[in-house]
Amino acid sequence: MAVIGFIGLGHMGGPMSANLVEAGHTVQGYDLIPAALEVATRHGVTTVASVADAVAGADAVITMLPSGKHVLECYDEVLAAAKPGALLIDSSTVDVADARAAHERAVEAGFGSVDAPVSGGTAGAEAGTLTFMVGGSEDDFHRAEPLLEPMARKVIHCGGPGNGQVTKMCNNLILGASMVAVSEAFVLGERLGLSHQALYDVASISTGQCWALTTNCPVPDLVETSRANHDYEPGFAAALMLKDLRLATSAAEQSGTDIAIGRLATELYRRFNEEGGGDQDFAAIIKSVREHSDS
Numbered sequence: 001m002a003v004i005g006f007i008g009l010g011h012m013g014g015p016m017s018a019n020l021v022e023a024g025h026t027v028q029g030y031d032l033i034p035a036a037l038e039v040a041t042r043h044g045v046t047t048v049a050s051v052a053d054a055v056a057g058a059d060a061v062i063t064m065l066p067s068g069k070h071v072l073e074c075y076d077e078v079l080a081a082a083k084p085g086a087l088l089i090d091s092s093t094v095d096v097a098d099a100r101a102a103h104e105r106a107v108e109a110g111f112g113s114v115d116a117p118v119s120g121g122t123a124g125a126e127a128g129t130l131t132f133m134v135g136g137s138e139d140d141f142h143r144a145e146p147l148l149e150p151m152a153r154k155v156i157h158c159g160g161p162g163n164g165q166v167t168k169m170c171n172n173l174i175l176g177a178s179m180v181a182v183s184e185a186f187v188l189g190e191r192l193g194l195s196h197q198a199l200y201d202v203a204s205i206s207t208g209q210c211w212a213l214t215t216n217c218p219v220p221d222l223v224e225t226s227r228a229n230h231d232y233e234p235g236f237a238a239a240l241m242l243k244d245l246r247l248a249t250s251a252a253e254q255s256g257t258d259i260a261i262g263r264l265a266t267e268l269y270r271r272f273n274e275e276g277g278g279d280q281d282f283a284a285i286i287k288s289v290r291e292h293s294d295s
């Protein structure tokens, strides 16, 4: 069993660290927010008062922070205090360039390093069924895999440093665009007199089938697992979808890739966030489609 420093005990990091404790690891957890520390303590995490205390003597350090800026700032302290040769695993969703910068700094300072963002949301974090998309060397992947397993349904090696983030971004580009398309299809159908049930019965077994339709359907009462059944309480918040779509559009600009649908989906989620929808599940974008349709 390993000693793991865990930094960022929020909606995701809280339950992820609890699953590591459950698997028998010693977890030294740190967060800026006292309430997050209290919850983690109740789940058996040894909570500490600084990043330096969290990484002291740890075999591996996992970061689960809001953005690349937070990760890079936190790495200043991690690199100064972590045990030589420790494995640094960043599971936050961050810009590919930030992920590669963090990796370079870690490797130069003599640490192992992987980016390992996740898919599966807070429900996956709680159930220990996240998908980890890992970027880094073969060796570092094999070191990370057993540590990630108690939090995971799947741990997939996606290539070199930063490729975990590239994979996450591309996956969420598909997800954001498909949620908008499914929402538009339901609203168009309802305005033309088609029942939600009829569209669902056909599309869910036809070529329109996708996760946004059959797992997190934006219309309530069609799919058991949908956040629409819970008044669009997230789940995966629209603010986080906007964050991920912005990462994709910025990477597309940097690489000269024409992602026309991705840019449009980003604009629609930007508008929805601006209109106050950011705290709702990203499936609530259907409300925005209705609101912006002619009455």
Ligand code: NAD
Pocket (backbone or CB within 6 Å): 007, 008, 009, 010, 011, 012, 013, 030, 031, 032, 033, 036, 051, 064, 065, 066, 067, 070, 074, 091, 092, 093, 094, 118, 119, 120, 121, 122, 235, 236, 237, 240, 243
């Ligand atoms: P969150 O805001 O709930 O948690 C982040 C935590 O980091 C907060 O508790 C904050 O206090 C802490 N923090 C910030 N700076 C810190 C520092 N310097 N030292 C210690 N703690 C610090 O966010 P979350 O929903 O847990 O998401 C975390 C990451 O996971 C994000 O990058 C997000 O994009 C990604 N993600 C989230 C979901 C989801 O459904 N929530 C799904 C997949 C990926």
